[in-house]
Amino acid sequence: MFGLGMPELLIILLIALLIFGAAKLPQIGSSLGGAIREFKKSFESPGKEVPPAPPDELVCSQCRRPLQKEWSACPHCGTKREA
Ligand SMILES: [Zn+2]
Incomplete structure (x- = not known):
């Protein structure tokens, strides 16, 4: 060349x-x-720097407040937890 x-x-x-x-x-x-x-x-390795998605957090479907796993209903608004 x-x-x-x-x-x-x-x-x-x-x-x-x-x-x-x-x-x-x-x-x-x-x-x-x-x-x-x-x-x-x-x-x-494209996308290796992308952080992993956060684990699913239990939130009340009504008031969006965080719920504990063992709660069967939201203590804030009384909405039953969805399965
Ligand atoms: Zn709630």
Whole structure:
């Protein structure tokens, strides 16, 4: 592509080495690798960050107040609990 061969690529790599410095190249490589990993992960597990739905909460069908499991009727308004 673009008429670039292996020698040209090596020269570009060498220039990059001179610009960034040999010490920084592994750091750049690893941060790039991490970014690619994160990118792939976001593709592999879409919706993994979505929190699970809260467990069904018993509420009175009449006054919407929370009910205990063992209550057969709402103590607030007296409505019988639905099965
Ligand atoms: Zn109620």
